Amino acid sequence: MSEPIVIDPDALIEQARAILQANDVNGIFIKPGTYQYPHQWNWDAALVALGLSHFDRPRAEQEIRSLLKGQWKDGMLPHVVYHNGASDYFPTPDFWQIERSPNAPEGVLTSGIVQPPLLATCVRLMHERAPDREASLAFVREIYPALYRWHRWLRTARDPENTGLVAIVHPWESGTDNAARFVEPMIRVIPTRVPAYQRKDFLHVREDERPIQAEYQRFIYLIDLFRQWGYDQETIYARSPFLVQDTLFNALMYRAQRDLRALAAELGEPTEEFDEWLATTRYAFNARLWSEEHGLYFAYDLRARRVLEENGCATFIPLFAGLASERQARRLVEEHLRNPEEYAPDGTRYYVPSQAKNNLFFEPRRYWRGPVWIIINWMVMEGLRRYGYHELAETIRQHSLELVQKSGFMEYYDPRDGTGCGATGFSWTAALTIEMLAGQPVPA
Template sequence: MDETLIKAALAVLDENWTGRFTRPSARLYPHQWSWDSAFIAIGYAHVLPRRAEQELRSLFTGQWRNGLLPHIVFHGPSGNYFPGPEVWAVTCNPNASSHPPTSGIVQPPNHAIAAWHLYQYARDRTQALVFLNELYPRLKAWHDYLYRERDPFHEGLVYIRHPWESGMDNAPLWDQPLSRIAIDGPLPFQRVDKQVVNPADRPTDTDYARYLQLVSLFRTCRYEESRIQERCPFLIQDVLFNTLLCQAERDLAKIARVLGRDPEPHEARAAQTARAINQKLWDEAHGIYVDYDLVAESPIDVHVVAGFVPLFAGIPSSEQARRMCANLNSRSFCRLGDRCYAVPSYDKQAPGFSRRRYWRGPVWINMNWLLYRGLQRYGEQKYAMWVRNAIIDLPRRYGFYEYYDPEAGCGHGADRFSWTAALVLDVLYTCRSETVPPS
């Protein structure tokens, strides 16, 4: 156990703890982000379980009446963060939360995964059951919203309607869909993010204008999903989002079972989603999963690290998993023994690959954590350890950054980043018997 690294990770989390929730980072992300909080709770489970519960409890105070769990909850004044509550203006929808104010979009549904993780590692199972009983109706309402409002064809696949909903904000996946959004005139906003981190690492102003144009459309539609479906130029069935929903439904079934409730509806939905991911999102030619563009009615032929995440939910067959691992262990991503850190977020052989630009090549610790668990699930221990080494070695050598250069290893984006610290803690506490050879 690396006690020095544990202390350093805890110091990052303490620094970002507000007393009610944990900021992803103090300067760039000063509010509460949805899937960040779930990853953060996973790390807290081993050392500060009551804080882990508070993390999720605080997030769900922003849940809408229809079950939508917003991607940002603004606890207190928004300060100079942009876009703040006044841009989202969600109170035009009667379901929206006004206290606390929130955004009007969502992020990947990893919250039931985190809640089950808390129970699995709880020292006090009685207290953990009390918390699960409190959270279960909110988790169920969240999943019900997704399947009811975001699965128009009842396939078991839900769509995202904004790049920010994927968690992978400016991934190359979105270039073609976003190109359908025309930008007219000067850009009517001033970005704060480019004042905090290197502008070269961030999405372009044109991309940002398109993001905000989508938000304007949602406001015009009063955040009514049926109206948005009719008019939105960005409707994507995303691999990562649906994979996490599939596993979250399975974990919600486990939660229901320990609470004495009916797990079958959750198990049935998870099975349907797994089948749909395999039937619609599997790319047989390349051995990876790809997103589907509902507007263009075609797959998005772009290969990113999220295309391997179905391993985490046990979705691929053993043969599919074998092909995925061969793809990972190639020049496109990171070959075992090469001078690289696993796993770049985008195919290194593809146009536009960047070692440092947000979601266009850097290593992300949360994606590595999902891949590590998935590779373990399929018995791919050698590559799993390669990924685990990166999870531990990158923060130990370069600090707790938002993401990392896959060749040089240096950190980029926000520093003192909470989910990086939290997931390092989880890996260290759950894999004590494993040793990490030097990179």
């Protein structure tokens, strides 16, 4: 293995700031990538705000306000807000047909599905580090009602049986669109009628780095079902052929609930509802999603009533959330993260591949089937710190910074040699580079 790349922290921070500023669209929102993603995405915006908060807090707060403008009347916070109308990105805003729902926002174009709830966690991080705590608390008080409505929507619309685990109804909602854990439930999604559409994701990114056509056809078929049902959440939960209690989504939901509870307590808002939900979730998460046999967390397919035994990076996100016991954390780290056949460097140079290398579906350059993502590295790094694995956390931080230094601010990276893949000028890679160089550990 070659010598580590020398990191220039000051230069990387300046370059990262330049990416965020270059991707700023009229001071309204920061697009996720130079070309591929020209609108505002939900969890991207949360991370962008976190990065911005280190050098331009007013702009960070504006990023969050812009995202919240897309909130639906029932509290749902969609995964894309189209502030600037249509572009060469597909789906276009009109494709979603959100006007079929009485809950759609007025005067704002959005998608009709969600993304992982990372916003409350980033807001708490920003608040804990704010130089002016009084001004920061005023901002938290301003946006708290919207955050609360968003979380309450997830707990009710996506967990109507009050199991403690929320369900996603489309792989895009996981943020990890084509992850191997969705192969089995998506195979059972039979597209009987697919509306006409034209993929645009190959305009700026190589085809072999994107989801395959069979997957994309199913993505569109699910959207068409939701349109036909007028985005009625009871109908979607009852009838969507794809209904999964996802490991990553629920881990981030639990973490976000804890962070929102901390903010509520500081505001003097009631916290009993959070306490009840957190207790239910902690039990349900480990009872249903932890596999003692494998020492891994797996997603659960509600339609097939079975665990989805695919070994991917989502299994480590419970460390970030603080959901694992010390024993579970030890198994995740020692049996899997340090295992050179799965995630540790051996044949690959960099942590953390998004799919275990000995998995049938591992593809080192195809989206969520193997490349390294800086968002996953950051979460795994912070999770390791929580459980006392500081040396391994620092290794992952160094690998992340090496990737950026070597290949630039890319969407994801080939774990074998660190070459960049996907979109260029990727905003959350820039934001998290700033966070890893300038931030402190995530509060417990």
